[in-house]
Amino acid sequence: MDPDIVSLWITLRLAFVTTLVLIIVGTPLAWWLSQSKGFTRNIVEPLVALPIVLPPTVVGFYLLIVFSPTSLPGQVWQSVTGSTLAFSFPGLVVGSIIYSLPFYVQPLQVAFSNLRRELIEAAATLGAGPMDRFFNLIVPLCRRGFIIAICLSFAHTVGEFGIVLMIGGNLPDETRVLSIALFDHVEALDYDRAHVIASGLLIFSFVLLFTLYSLDRQWQKTPVGERSS
Amino acid sequence: MSLELRVALERDSGFEVNVDITIATDRVTALFGSSGSGKSTLLRLITGLERADNVVVRFNGETWQDENNFVPPHQRCTGYVFQHLNLFPHLTAAGNLEFAEKRRHKNSSLSRQDVVEMLDIANLLQKRPDQLSGGEQQRVAIARALLSNPRLLIMDEPLGSIDTAARTRILPYLQRLHDTLKIPVIYVSHALDEVLEFADTVISIESGKVISEAPIFDFAIDGPGAEQPTSAAIIRCVVESQDHDHALATVSFEGQTMYLAAEHYRPGDMIRIKIPARDVSLTREKPRSSSILNILESTIAEINDPGLGPTAVVKVACGEQRLLARITRKSLIELNLKPGDIVFTQIKGVALITDHER
Numbered sequence: 001m002d003p004d005i006v007s008l009w010i011t012l013r014l015a016f017v018t019t020l021v022l023i024i025v026g027t028p029l030a031w032w033l034s035q036s037k038g039f040t041r042n043i044v045e046p047l048v049a050l051p052i053v054l055p056p057t058v059v060g061f062y063l064l065i066v067f068s069p070t071s072l073p074g075q076v077w078q079s080v081t082g083s084t085l086a087f088s089f090p091g092l093v094v095g096s097i098i099y100s101l102p103f104y105v106q107p108l109q110v111a112f113s114n115l116r117r118e119l120i121e122a123a124a125t126l127g128a129g130p131m132d133r134f135f136n137l138i139v140p141l142c143r144r145g146f147i148i149a150i151c152l153s154f155a156h157t158v159g160e161f162g163i164v165l166m167i168g169g170n171l172p173d174e175t176r177v178l179s180i181a182l183f184d185h186v187e188a189l190d191y192d193r194a195h196v197i198a199s200g201l202l203i204f205s206f207v208l209l210f211t212l213y214s215l216d217r218q219w220q221k222t223p224v225g226e227r228s229s
Numbered sequence: 230m231s232l233e234l235r236v237a238l239e240r241d242s243g244f245e246v247n248v249d250i251t252i253a254t255d256r257v258t259a260l261f262g263s264s265g266s267g268k269s270t271l272l273r274l275i276t277g278l279e280r281a282d283n284v285v286v287r288f289n290g291e292t293w294q295d296e297n298n299f300v301p302p303h304q305r306c307t308g309y310v311f312q313h314l315n316l317f318p319h320l321t322a323a324g325n326l327e328f329a330e331k332r333r334h335k336n337s338s339l340s341r342q343d344v345v346e347m348l349d350i351a352n353l354l355q356k357r358p359d360q361l362s363g364g365e366q367q368r369v370a371i372a373r374a375l376l377s378n379p380r381l382l383i384m385d386e387p388l389g390s391i392d393t394a395a396r397t398r399i400l401p402y403l404q405r406l407h408d409t410l411k412i413p414v415i416y417v418s419h420a421l422d423e424v425l426e427f428a429d430t431v432i433s434i435e436s437g438k439v440i441s442e443a444p445i446f447d448f449a450i451d452g453p454g455a456e457q458p459t460s461a462a463i464i465r466c467v468v469e470s471q472d473h474d475h476a477l478a479t480v481s482f483e484g485q486t487m488y489l490a491a492e493h494y495r496p497g498d499m500i501r502i503k504i505p506a507r508d509v510s511l512t513r514e515k516p517r518s519s520s521i522l523n524i525l526e527s528t529i530a531e532i533n534d535p536g537l538g539p540t541a542v543v544k545v546a547c548g549e550q551r552l553l554a555r556i557t558r559k560s561l562i563e564l565n566l567k568p569g570d571i572v573f574t575q576i577k578g579v580a581l582i583t584d585h586e587r
Contacts, residue, residue, distance in 0.1 A: 030317070039545045099375075118311055118315050119318075123303075125302055125308065125309035125374075125379075126332055127303050127306070127329075129303045132303075136549055137317065224291040
């Protein structure tokens with residue numbers, strides 16, 4: 001198979017798995033950040049945002065150290081799976097989750113904080129328990145936040161480079177994502193192939209953002225679950 | 230049936246609520262007080278939407294909260310009608326009703342159709358909340374609360390966020406609820422007219438403390454609202470006959486006869502009416518020829534003369550019941566009125582409140 005197709009497949013798989021894990025982990029985290037006050041929350045909030053400002057290589061460097069078989073997490077992983085996290089697809093997933101976390105958590109946190117509390121209280125007095133309220137009221141009311149969070153974290157994972165280079169290396173069937181493949185082609189002066197990947201990523205990102213903004217305009221005309229007072 | 234409520238709450242802001250009451254919940258109980266008096270806090274503690282230390286809530290012997298227990302709001306079966314318009318914006322009116330219906334605890338005697346008819350919302354069901362007026366939204370919200378089959382219906386200033394015109398339209402629906410449903414209601418308001426027209430018992434609250442608890446008839450005369458310009462007496466009477474020629478009902482009030490503009494009564498019906506203090510005047514002699522139909526012989530019970538301003542409030546007794554008259558201080562002096570005097574009470578306006586005095 002064409003190595004670029006393999007890279008495309010790895011990229012999509014990485015973005016998909018990362019986004020899925022973010023939905024499971026990031027949603028409760030965003031809720032907790034939006035609802036709680038206190039010291040722990042005030043520490044966690046900037047921690048979540050760190051990947052936005054830090055160079056990806058910094059995050060990658062520390063992850064590399066954590067993944068190494070001499071550190072505890074690295075040892076645990078190795079004893080369970082028999083392989084190392086560094087330079088493996090699971091390692092890439094862990095890196096991507098951390099790196100894309102703010103892109104998932106922040107839009108959702110904003111959506112949760114803008115929810116009118118009284119709506120949730122009304123649902124409670126109507127007999128809806130916490131899970132019921134979450135899935136049948138909060139999710140539909142915050143659907144805009146969810147879609148933005150999912151799209152951004154997916155797109156951001158697709159476009160990631162620095163972290164992958166640090167912790168994933170460049171293993172053709174394991175960790176070579178599209179952005180790395182592009183880098184390889186440019187280094188090899190194979191501009192034709194570089195053009196295919198670069199324009200593909202460009203078009204993908206544009207279409208995604210265009211769709212997102214259009215949907216957003218439409219929802220602003222028919223505000224769903226926005227704070228009305 | 231009773232609701233026991235013990236609250237000793239002090240906020241950092243200095244706001245305090247200190248209450249120890251047992252509310253008989255077989256009727257409509259109003260919590261009356263100015264804003265910031267702690268009424269809403271009490272409601273939130275009753276429903277469990279707010280949790281605080283030193284709070285005991287028991288409903289019909291069942292503990293909802295004490296030192297060791299806390300029943301979460303979704304297990305308390307309290308219907309709550311909020312002050313602010315609060316329908317789920319992503320659902321139609323019908324969707325909002327369904328949300329309540331799906332989650333109700335037991336089979337209710339109240340069907341969706343009953344509720345829709347009672348609140349007259351059939352033609353609103355397919356609309357989204359933002360397509361409804363404030364009054365319409367609040368009617369749907371009341372229907373939604375009723376459909377959850379609550380054991381206790383709590384209304385927090387339900388007319389607070391709608392304009393006066395819509396308020397006058399929605400009050401009859403509330404009165405209809407009051408007449409036909411058996412669900413106990415706790416109604417919070419700072420508006421005297423709403424309380425007078427809707428409540429059976431009134432608990433007055435000021436600065437987080439209960440200052441009085443009285444049946445509506447006594448609250449109207451002696452409560453903190455009696456001096457307000459919109460004050461009125463609430464009285465009970467029995468229908469004697471119906472005068473179809475003049476579209477009037479003849480009612481008996483403490484052995485005297487009164488006439489009401491009403492057509493659909495049968496002799497023996499017990500009704501409750503409201504007589505605004507400003508529509509009542511007093512004379513020493515019985516007027517011979519007057520357009521005013523209702524003139525009652527009564528005794529002055531108490532005179533509240535503020536000592537300044539144009540008006541004074543006089544409480545007059547007819548048998549067991551009392552009326553309020555809002556007269557000028559000038560007349561008070563010129564007629565030389567004193568407690569114990571016999572006077573003729575002329576009533577210009579009478580408003581019917583409920584068809585069924587319970």
